[in-house]
Amino acid sequence: MSLQYALLGDNSWQSLANWQTPDTPFMSFAFWQALSDTGAIGERAGWLPIFVLVHRVDDVGVDTDVNIGANTEAAINETGSAVDIKQPVAVMPVFVKGHHQGEFVFDHSWAEAYARYGVDYYPRLVTSAPYTPVTGQRIWLAQGEHLNAKIIQTAITGVDDIAQQVGASGWHGLFVTPELANLATSTDNEANKVIDIQDIELESQSLPMAVPVLERQGCQFLWQNENLLENGQPFADFEAFLATLKAKKRKTIRAERRKVAEQGIYCSRKCGDEIADEDWKAFYHCYVMTYAIRGQQPYLTVGFFMALAQSMPQNLMLTQAYSSAGEIIASSLFLYDSLDTSSNTTSKASTKETVSTLYGRYWGALGEYDSLHFELCYYQGIEFAIEQGLTSFDPGTQGEHKLIRGFIPTKTHSLHRIYDPRFIPAISDFCATDCQRMAQYRQQAHAALPFNVDNMPDFLN
Helix, strand or coil: CEEEEEEEEECCCHCCCCCCCCCCCHHHHHHHHHHHHCCCCCCCEEEEEEEHHHHHHCCCCCCCCCCCCCCCCCEEECCCCCCCCCEEEEEEEEEEECCCCCCCCCCCHHHHHHHHHHCCCEEEECCCCCCCCCCCCCCCEEEECCCCCCHHHHHHHHHHHHHHHHHEEEEEEEECCHHHHHHHHHHCCCHHHEEECCCCCCCCCCCCCCCCCEEEEEEEEEEEEEEECCCEEECHHHHHHHEEHHHHHHHHHHHHHHHHHCCEEEEEEHHHCCCCHHHHHHHHHHHHHHHHHCCCCCCCCHHHHHHHHHHHHHHEEEEECCCCCEEEEEEEEEEEEEEEHHHCCEECCCCCCCCCCEEEEEEEEEECCCHHHHHHHHHHHHHHHHHHHCCEEECCCCCHHHHHHEEEEEEEEEEEECCCCCCHHHHHHHHHHHHHHHHHHHHHHHCCCCHHHHHHHCCCC
Protein backbone atom coordinates (compact mmCIF):
# COMPACT_ATOMS: atom_id res chain seq x y z
CA MET A 1 0.00 0.00 0.00
CA SER A 2 1.20 3.52 -0.76
CA LEU A 3 -0.07 7.03 -0.13
CA GLN A 4 -1.53 9.14 -2.92
CA TYR A 5 -3.59 12.31 -3.02
CA ALA A 6 -6.74 13.66 -4.59
CA LEU A 7 -7.82 17.30 -4.87
CA LEU A 8 -11.38 18.13 -3.88
CA GLY A 9 -13.37 21.34 -3.96
CA ASP A 10 -16.10 20.36 -1.52
CA ASN A 11 -16.63 18.72 1.86
CA SER A 12 -17.56 15.29 0.49
CA TRP A 13 -14.46 13.82 2.14
CA GLN A 14 -15.92 14.42 5.61
CA SER A 15 -18.24 11.43 5.25
CA LEU A 16 -15.49 9.02 4.23
CA ALA A 17 -14.06 8.32 7.70
CA ASN A 18 -14.34 8.91 11.39
CA TRP A 19 -12.04 11.89 11.87
CA GLN A 20 -10.03 12.66 14.97
CA THR A 21 -11.15 15.59 17.11
CA PRO A 22 -9.07 18.60 16.04
CA ASP A 23 -6.65 20.07 18.54
CA THR A 24 -8.43 23.44 18.57
CA PRO A 25 -12.06 24.50 17.98
CA PHE A 26 -10.91 26.48 14.94
CA MET A 27 -10.33 23.30 12.94
CA SER A 28 -13.67 21.77 13.87
CA PHE A 29 -16.06 21.03 11.02
CA ALA A 30 -18.66 23.25 12.71
CA PHE A 31 -16.34 26.27 12.71
CA TRP A 32 -15.45 25.79 9.05
CA GLN A 33 -19.09 25.26 8.10
CA ALA A 34 -20.00 28.56 9.75
CA LEU A 35 -17.21 30.29 7.79
CA SER A 36 -18.45 28.78 4.54
CA ASP A 37 -22.17 29.32 5.11
CA THR A 38 -21.72 33.01 5.91
CA GLY A 39 -19.32 33.79 3.06
CA ALA A 40 -16.20 34.30 5.16
CA ILE A 41 -14.45 31.71 2.99
CA GLY A 42 -15.18 30.98 -0.63
CA GLU A 43 -14.38 32.51 -3.99
CA ARG A 44 -16.12 35.84 -3.31
CA ALA A 45 -14.17 36.29 -0.08
CA GLY A 46 -10.89 35.54 -1.85
CA TRP A 47 -10.47 32.32 0.13
CA LEU A 48 -11.06 29.60 -2.50
CA PRO A 49 -10.70 26.24 -0.69
CA ILE A 50 -9.17 23.11 -2.15
CA PHE A 51 -8.76 20.01 0.00
CA VAL A 52 -5.74 17.76 -0.45
CA LEU A 53 -7.00 14.30 0.51
CA VAL A 54 -4.25 11.81 1.33
CA HIS A 55 -5.34 8.19 1.01
CA ARG A 56 -3.95 4.67 0.74
CA VAL A 57 -4.09 2.80 -2.53
CA ASP A 58 -2.86 -0.50 -3.93
CA ASP A 59 0.55 -0.12 -5.54
CA VAL A 60 -0.73 -1.50 -8.84
CA GLY A 61 -2.28 0.87 -11.35
CA VAL A 62 -1.92 4.02 -9.31
CA ASP A 63 -2.82 7.26 -11.05
CA THR A 64 -2.88 10.52 -9.11
CA ASP A 65 -3.52 12.93 -11.98
CA VAL A 66 -6.17 15.41 -10.94
CA ASN A 67 -7.47 18.60 -12.43
CA ILE A 68 -8.46 22.06 -11.31
CA GLY A 69 -10.55 24.18 -13.64
CA ALA A 70 -8.56 26.89 -15.39
CA ASN A 71 -10.65 29.56 -13.65
CA THR A 72 -10.02 27.86 -10.27
CA GLU A 73 -13.75 27.71 -9.58
CA ALA A 74 -13.55 24.05 -8.60
CA ALA A 75 -11.07 21.37 -7.75
CA ILE A 76 -12.02 17.78 -8.56
CA ASN A 77 -10.46 14.37 -8.69
CA GLU A 78 -10.99 12.10 -11.65
CA THR A 79 -14.56 11.19 -10.73
CA GLY A 80 -15.62 14.66 -9.56
CA SER A 81 -16.21 13.53 -5.97
CA ALA A 82 -14.61 11.64 -3.12
CA VAL A 83 -16.81 8.57 -3.38
CA ASP A 84 -14.07 6.34 -4.83
CA ILE A 85 -11.63 6.98 -2.00
CA LYS A 86 -11.57 3.80 0.03
CA GLN A 87 -8.89 4.43 2.67
CA PRO A 88 -8.68 8.13 3.59
CA VAL A 89 -5.78 9.04 5.85
CA ALA A 90 -5.61 12.83 6.13
CA VAL A 91 -6.88 16.06 4.62
CA MET A 92 -5.05 19.37 4.37
CA PRO A 93 -6.96 22.54 3.38
CA VAL A 94 -5.36 24.89 0.86
CA PHE A 95 -6.75 28.28 -0.08
CA VAL A 96 -6.08 30.02 -3.39
CA LYS A 97 -5.75 33.69 -2.45
CA GLY A 98 -5.10 37.00 -4.15
CA HIS A 99 -4.61 38.96 -0.91
CA HIS A 100 -3.16 38.68 2.61
CA GLN A 101 -6.24 39.43 4.71
CA GLY A 102 -6.94 37.41 7.84
CA GLU A 103 -3.53 35.71 8.00
CA PHE A 104 -1.40 37.44 10.71
CA VAL A 105 1.89 36.22 9.22
CA PHE A 106 3.08 38.94 6.90
CA ASP A 107 4.86 38.47 3.60
CA HIS A 108 4.08 41.83 2.03
CA SER A 109 7.78 42.54 1.51
CA TRP A 110 8.05 39.38 -0.59
CA ALA A 111 5.15 40.55 -2.74
CA GLU A 112 6.85 43.94 -3.15
CA ALA A 113 10.07 42.23 -4.23
CA TYR A 114 8.20 40.24 -6.87
CA ALA A 115 6.52 43.44 -8.11
CA ARG A 116 9.87 45.25 -8.45
CA TYR A 117 11.01 42.51 -10.82
CA GLY A 118 7.71 42.47 -12.70
CA VAL A 119 6.76 39.01 -11.44
CA ASP A 120 3.27 38.03 -10.28
CA TYR A 121 3.08 37.11 -6.60
CA TYR A 122 -0.61 36.26 -6.88
CA PRO A 123 -2.31 33.92 -6.63
CA ARG A 124 -0.63 32.38 -3.62
CA LEU A 125 -1.61 29.29 -1.62
CA VAL A 126 -2.34 29.38 2.11
CA THR A 127 -3.04 26.66 4.65
CA SER A 128 -4.45 28.12 7.84
CA ALA A 129 -7.41 28.39 10.14
CA PRO A 130 -8.95 31.46 8.46
CA TYR A 131 -8.82 34.73 10.39
CA THR A 132 -7.31 32.90 13.36
CA PRO A 133 -3.74 33.42 14.65
CA VAL A 134 -3.82 30.30 16.82
CA THR A 135 -1.22 27.53 16.66
CA GLY A 136 -2.73 24.18 15.79
CA GLN A 137 -2.75 21.16 13.57
CA ARG A 138 -3.53 22.05 9.97
CA ILE A 139 -4.32 18.52 8.87
CA TRP A 140 -7.41 16.49 9.71
CA LEU A 141 -6.45 12.90 10.52
CA ALA A 142 -8.63 9.80 10.28
CA GLN A 143 -9.07 7.76 13.45
CA GLY A 144 -6.05 5.57 14.11
CA GLU A 145 -3.68 7.65 11.99
CA HIS A 146 -0.64 9.54 13.24
CA LEU A 147 1.02 12.46 11.52
CA ASN A 148 4.27 11.43 9.85
CA ALA A 149 6.68 12.50 7.14
CA LYS A 150 4.98 10.40 4.45
CA ILE A 151 1.64 12.11 5.02
CA ILE A 152 3.29 15.53 4.91
CA GLN A 153 5.26 14.64 1.81
CA THR A 154 2.15 13.45 -0.01
CA ALA A 155 0.14 16.51 1.03
CA ILE A 156 2.88 18.88 -0.13
CA THR A 157 3.05 17.05 -3.44
CA GLY A 158 -0.65 17.81 -3.79
CA VAL A 159 0.06 21.46 -2.96
CA ASP A 160 2.71 21.51 -5.69
CA ASP A 161 0.13 20.17 -8.14
CA ILE A 162 -2.31 22.94 -7.23
CA ALA A 163 0.42 25.57 -7.53
CA GLN A 164 1.34 24.41 -11.01
CA GLN A 165 -2.26 24.40 -12.19
CA VAL A 166 -3.21 27.84 -10.87
CA GLY A 167 0.20 29.48 -11.31
CA ALA A 168 0.74 30.19 -7.62
CA SER A 169 3.96 31.84 -6.48
CA GLY A 170 4.19 29.77 -3.31
CA TRP A 171 2.51 28.02 -0.42
CA HIS A 172 2.27 29.31 3.16
CA GLY A 173 1.30 27.14 6.15
CA LEU A 174 0.45 29.46 9.03
CA PHE A 175 0.60 28.88 12.80
CA VAL A 176 1.41 25.22 12.40
CA THR A 177 2.39 22.97 15.30
CA PRO A 178 6.08 22.36 16.08
CA GLU A 179 5.53 18.73 15.07
CA LEU A 180 4.26 19.66 11.62
CA ALA A 181 7.03 22.25 11.18
CA ASN A 182 9.72 19.69 12.05
CA LEU A 183 8.30 17.05 9.72
CA ALA A 184 7.88 19.46 6.82
CA THR A 185 11.34 21.05 7.04
CA SER A 186 13.26 17.85 7.74
CA THR A 187 15.99 17.12 5.22
CA ASP A 188 14.70 13.54 5.22
CA ASN A 189 11.41 14.71 3.73
CA GLU A 190 11.35 13.96 0.00
CA ALA A 191 9.29 17.10 -0.55
CA ASN A 192 12.41 19.13 0.29
CA LYS A 193 14.57 17.58 -2.36
CA VAL A 194 13.70 17.94 -6.04
CA ILE A 195 10.62 18.92 -7.99
CA ASP A 196 10.30 19.88 -11.63
CA ILE A 197 9.52 23.59 -11.99
CA GLN A 198 7.93 24.52 -15.31
CA ASP A 199 6.87 27.68 -17.11
CA ILE A 200 9.58 29.90 -15.57
CA GLU A 201 11.86 31.72 -17.98
CA LEU A 202 15.42 31.60 -16.67
CA GLU A 203 18.64 32.89 -18.13
CA SER A 204 20.30 29.65 -17.00
CA GLN A 205 18.25 26.49 -17.26
CA SER A 206 19.07 24.39 -14.19
CA LEU A 207 15.87 22.45 -13.66
CA PRO A 208 14.80 20.35 -11.89
CA MET A 209 16.03 21.89 -8.65
CA ALA A 210 15.53 21.73 -4.90
CA VAL A 211 12.55 23.69 -3.60
CA PRO A 212 12.73 23.58 0.20
CA VAL A 213 9.99 24.10 2.73
CA LEU A 214 11.21 27.13 4.67
CA GLU A 215 10.32 28.00 8.24
CA ARG A 216 9.64 31.35 9.87
CA GLN A 217 9.19 31.78 13.60
CA GLY A 218 7.19 34.32 15.54
CA CYS A 219 6.20 35.11 19.09
CA GLN A 220 2.90 35.11 20.90
CA PHE A 221 2.16 35.48 24.59
CA LEU A 222 0.37 32.65 26.42
CA TRP A 223 -0.75 32.38 30.03
CA GLN A 224 -0.06 29.10 31.78
CA ASN A 225 -2.19 27.74 34.62
CA GLU A 226 0.87 26.43 36.44
CA ASN A 227 1.83 27.59 39.93
CA LEU A 228 5.52 26.79 40.27
CA LEU A 229 5.27 27.73 43.95
CA GLU A 230 2.95 24.72 44.31
CA ASN A 231 4.97 22.21 42.26
CA GLY A 232 3.27 23.21 39.03
CA GLN A 233 -0.28 22.70 40.28
CA PRO A 234 -3.10 24.82 38.77
CA PHE A 235 -3.85 28.09 40.51
CA ALA A 236 -6.55 27.99 43.17
CA ASP A 237 -7.83 31.46 42.25
CA PHE A 238 -6.81 34.79 40.74
CA GLU A 239 -5.09 35.88 43.96
CA ALA A 240 -2.94 32.77 43.86
CA PHE A 241 -1.82 33.80 40.39
CA LEU A 242 -1.06 37.35 41.57
CA ALA A 243 1.05 35.92 44.39
CA THR A 244 3.53 34.62 41.81
CA LEU A 245 4.19 38.13 40.46
CA LYS A 246 6.56 40.77 41.70
CA ALA A 247 4.95 43.15 44.18
CA LYS A 248 4.94 46.12 41.79
CA LYS A 249 3.18 44.11 39.07
CA ARG A 250 0.60 42.78 41.54
CA LYS A 251 -0.13 46.35 42.58
CA THR A 252 -0.53 47.47 38.96
CA ILE A 253 -3.02 44.73 38.11
CA ARG A 254 -5.09 45.34 41.23
CA ALA A 255 -5.12 49.07 40.42
CA GLU A 256 -6.35 48.39 36.88
CA ARG A 257 -9.19 46.21 38.09
CA ARG A 258 -10.09 48.82 40.70
CA LYS A 259 -10.25 51.55 38.01
CA VAL A 260 -12.87 49.56 36.13
CA ALA A 261 -15.04 49.26 39.25
CA GLU A 262 -14.60 52.95 40.08
CA GLN A 263 -16.12 53.84 36.70
CA GLY A 264 -19.27 52.03 37.78
CA ILE A 265 -18.57 49.16 35.40
CA TYR A 266 -19.23 45.56 36.30
CA CYS A 267 -18.57 42.42 34.26
CA SER A 268 -20.26 39.07 33.81
CA ARG A 269 -19.51 35.85 31.96
CA LYS A 270 -21.88 33.58 30.08
CA CYS A 271 -21.23 30.23 28.43
CA GLY A 272 -22.90 28.31 25.64
CA ASP A 273 -26.69 28.28 25.78
CA GLU A 274 -26.65 30.99 28.46
CA ILE A 275 -25.80 33.45 25.68
CA ALA A 276 -29.11 34.77 24.35
CA ASP A 277 -29.83 36.29 20.92
CA GLU A 278 -29.82 39.75 22.48
CA ASP A 279 -26.38 39.09 23.88
CA TRP A 280 -25.12 38.18 20.41
CA LYS A 281 -26.57 41.35 18.91
CA ALA A 282 -24.97 43.46 21.63
CA PHE A 283 -21.65 41.66 21.17
CA TYR A 284 -21.69 42.20 17.42
CA HIS A 285 -22.40 45.88 17.86
CA CYS A 286 -19.27 46.10 20.01
CA TYR A 287 -17.24 43.90 17.66
CA VAL A 288 -18.04 46.07 14.63
CA MET A 289 -16.71 49.13 16.49
CA THR A 290 -13.22 47.58 16.58
CA TYR A 291 -13.16 47.86 12.79
CA ALA A 292 -15.21 51.05 12.44
CA ILE A 293 -12.67 53.15 14.34
CA ARG A 294 -10.13 52.13 11.66
CA GLY A 295 -12.53 52.79 8.80
CA GLN A 296 -12.80 49.06 8.01
CA GLN A 297 -15.51 46.46 7.60
CA PRO A 298 -15.37 43.33 9.79
CA TYR A 299 -14.43 40.04 8.16
CA LEU A 300 -17.12 38.11 10.01
CA THR A 301 -20.89 38.64 10.03
CA VAL A 302 -23.36 38.39 12.86
CA GLY A 303 -24.64 35.27 11.10
CA PHE A 304 -21.27 33.63 11.59
CA PHE A 305 -21.42 34.09 15.36
CA MET A 306 -25.04 32.97 15.49
CA ALA A 307 -24.01 29.83 13.58
CA LEU A 308 -21.33 29.13 16.20
CA ALA A 309 -23.95 29.57 18.90
CA GLN A 310 -26.07 26.89 17.24
CA SER A 311 -23.38 24.38 16.29
CA MET A 312 -20.69 24.62 18.98
CA PRO A 313 -22.09 26.32 22.12
CA GLN A 314 -19.94 24.06 24.31
CA ASN A 315 -16.88 26.00 23.09
CA LEU A 316 -18.12 29.55 23.69
CA MET A 317 -17.68 32.01 26.56
CA LEU A 318 -18.80 35.64 26.39
CA THR A 319 -17.73 38.36 28.79
CA GLN A 320 -19.78 41.54 28.96
CA ALA A 321 -19.16 44.88 30.61
CA TYR A 322 -22.13 46.87 31.89
CA SER A 323 -22.37 50.54 32.71
CA SER A 324 -23.84 51.74 36.00
CA ALA A 325 -27.13 52.12 34.07
CA GLY A 326 -27.07 48.41 33.20
CA GLU A 327 -26.23 48.87 29.50
CA ILE A 328 -23.71 46.66 27.71
CA ILE A 329 -20.74 48.84 26.76
CA ALA A 330 -18.16 46.20 25.78
CA SER A 331 -17.97 42.50 24.95
CA SER A 332 -15.28 39.91 24.45
CA LEU A 333 -15.87 36.47 22.95
CA PHE A 334 -13.66 33.50 23.82
CA LEU A 335 -13.56 29.97 22.51
CA TYR A 336 -12.22 27.13 24.58
CA ASP A 337 -11.59 23.41 24.41
CA SER A 338 -14.70 21.84 25.84
CA LEU A 339 -14.42 19.13 28.46
CA ASP A 340 -15.78 16.62 25.95
CA THR A 341 -12.91 17.19 23.52
CA SER A 342 -10.00 18.26 25.72
CA SER A 343 -10.19 15.04 27.72
CA ASN A 344 -10.30 12.82 24.64
CA THR A 345 -6.60 12.10 24.44
CA THR A 346 -7.04 8.92 22.39
CA SER A 347 -8.49 10.66 19.34
CA LYS A 348 -7.46 14.28 19.62
CA ALA A 349 -5.13 15.13 16.76
CA SER A 350 -1.42 15.14 17.63
CA THR A 351 -2.09 15.39 21.40
CA LYS A 352 0.13 13.41 23.75
CA GLU A 353 -1.39 14.69 26.97
CA THR A 354 -4.53 16.54 27.96
CA VAL A 355 -4.23 20.20 27.03
CA SER A 356 -7.22 22.49 27.34
CA THR A 357 -6.91 26.08 26.22
CA LEU A 358 -8.94 29.27 26.35
CA TYR A 359 -8.70 31.45 23.24
CA GLY A 360 -9.40 35.18 23.34
CA ARG A 361 -10.60 36.06 19.86
CA TYR A 362 -13.11 38.89 19.35
CA TRP A 363 -13.52 42.13 21.28
CA GLY A 364 -15.13 45.53 20.99
CA ALA A 365 -16.28 48.51 23.07
CA LEU A 366 -18.70 51.35 22.44
CA GLY A 367 -16.38 53.91 23.98
CA GLU A 368 -13.08 54.52 25.76
CA TYR A 369 -12.94 53.20 29.31
CA ASP A 370 -9.83 53.15 31.46
CA SER A 371 -8.35 49.62 31.78
CA LEU A 372 -11.53 47.93 30.51
CA HIS A 373 -9.74 46.12 27.69
CA PHE A 374 -7.33 44.53 30.17
CA GLU A 375 -10.21 43.49 32.44
CA LEU A 376 -12.48 42.06 29.79
CA CYS A 377 -9.88 40.42 27.54
CA TYR A 378 -7.23 39.27 30.04
CA TYR A 379 -8.27 39.19 33.68
CA GLN A 380 -11.74 37.78 33.08
CA GLY A 381 -10.11 35.16 30.86
CA ILE A 382 -7.57 34.22 33.50
CA GLU A 383 -10.31 33.89 36.13
CA PHE A 384 -12.36 31.69 33.82
CA ALA A 385 -9.38 29.49 32.93
CA ILE A 386 -8.64 28.98 36.64
CA GLU A 387 -12.27 28.20 37.46
CA GLN A 388 -12.55 25.69 34.60
CA GLY A 389 -9.16 24.11 35.22
CA LEU A 390 -7.92 24.97 31.73
CA THR A 391 -4.18 24.56 31.26
CA SER A 392 -3.48 27.66 29.18
CA PHE A 393 -4.92 30.89 27.81
CA ASP A 394 -4.07 32.27 24.36
CA PRO A 395 -5.30 35.90 24.31
CA GLY A 396 -4.56 36.54 20.64
CA THR A 397 -1.74 37.80 18.49
CA GLN A 398 0.76 40.58 19.18
CA GLY A 399 0.85 42.93 22.15
CA GLU A 400 3.77 43.26 24.52
CA HIS A 401 1.28 44.63 27.04
CA LYS A 402 0.38 40.98 27.61
CA LEU A 403 3.94 40.24 28.74
CA ILE A 404 3.82 42.37 31.89
CA ARG A 405 0.53 40.71 32.87
CA GLY A 406 1.99 37.23 33.08
CA PHE A 407 1.64 35.99 29.50
CA ILE A 408 4.75 34.04 28.52
CA PRO A 409 6.52 34.56 25.15
CA THR A 410 6.00 31.43 23.08
CA LYS A 411 7.43 30.40 19.72
CA THR A 412 5.13 30.16 16.70
CA HIS A 413 5.90 28.47 13.38
CA SER A 414 4.94 29.06 9.76
CA LEU A 415 6.01 27.20 6.63
CA HIS A 416 6.76 28.62 3.20
CA ARG A 417 7.46 27.02 -0.17
CA ILE A 418 8.51 29.36 -2.98
CA TYR A 419 8.36 28.06 -6.55
CA ASP A 420 10.35 30.67 -8.49
CA PRO A 421 14.02 29.67 -8.07
CA ARG A 422 15.15 33.25 -8.64
CA PHE A 423 13.66 34.25 -5.29
CA ILE A 424 14.45 31.14 -3.23
CA PRO A 425 17.96 32.18 -2.05
CA ALA A 426 16.92 35.63 -0.86
CA ILE A 427 13.76 34.40 0.87
CA SER A 428 15.68 31.51 2.44
CA ASP A 429 18.18 34.00 3.88
CA PHE A 430 15.31 36.19 5.09
CA CYS A 431 13.69 33.29 6.91
CA ALA A 432 16.95 32.17 8.54
CA THR A 433 17.77 35.70 9.70
CA ASP A 434 14.21 36.26 10.90
CA CYS A 435 14.33 33.08 13.01
CA GLN A 436 17.51 34.30 14.71
CA ARG A 437 16.01 37.72 15.32
CA MET A 438 12.83 36.28 16.79
CA ALA A 439 14.80 33.95 19.07
CA GLN A 440 16.64 36.96 20.48
CA TYR A 441 13.37 38.83 20.90
CA ARG A 442 11.73 35.95 22.77
CA GLN A 443 14.71 35.70 25.10
CA GLN A 444 14.60 39.45 25.82
CA ALA A 445 10.84 39.27 26.38
CA HIS A 446 11.23 36.32 28.72
CA ALA A 447 13.69 38.30 30.83
CA ALA A 448 11.02 41.01 31.24
CA LEU A 449 8.37 38.66 32.66
CA PRO A 450 6.77 39.93 35.89
CA PHE A 451 7.14 36.73 37.91
CA ASN A 452 9.10 36.60 41.12
CA VAL A 453 12.26 34.51 41.14
CA ASP A 454 10.55 31.40 42.56
CA ASN A 455 7.92 31.29 39.83
CA MET A 456 9.95 32.32 36.78
CA PRO A 457 9.35 29.72 34.05
CA ASP A 458 12.27 28.27 32.12
CA PHE A 459 13.11 29.87 28.80
CA LEU A 460 12.30 27.51 25.94
CA ASN A 461 14.15 28.53 22.79
